[in-house]
Amino acid sequence: MISNFWYLTPPLICVFGDFSLHLETTNKNRLLLRALIDSGTHFSVGALAWFVAIKDDASVKQMISEVFLAAILSSLVDLDHFIAAGSFDIQDAVSLTKRPFLHNSSAYGTILQRTLVSRLGLLVFSSMFTHQIRDSWRRGLWFSGIDLTSYL
16 A cells, blocks of 8 residues: 555645745745745655556666656756856746747657667656646647647
């Protein structure tokens, strides 16, 4: 019974993280808090999704390093907001008029296709795709050339 609990944790963390994002965002400190909550949620979901995938197939040392890498990759996707804004200012990063490049869902099919036989490739795909799916609950998926889908 307890092993089934792990399958529920990523969606539960998504719900909790998204609920926490409904804080007031009237000043930069609140924007920073929202960004930290969002990144922390992506970090946690990426880690737990990869943990669920490998929990029966990895040594403890391998599990710790891979889960940590998956968590880092899941949260680093949002750095593209700062790159696209050309600024480290949080207000600029959250005020973009279009989705930044790492939020293009089309790219993840290519990553999966080219790395299907690689464990590291699957880890990268899992980390980045969990970020895409979580963001799609609020904004839909973005496929370059097709535009946005509706919210999932």
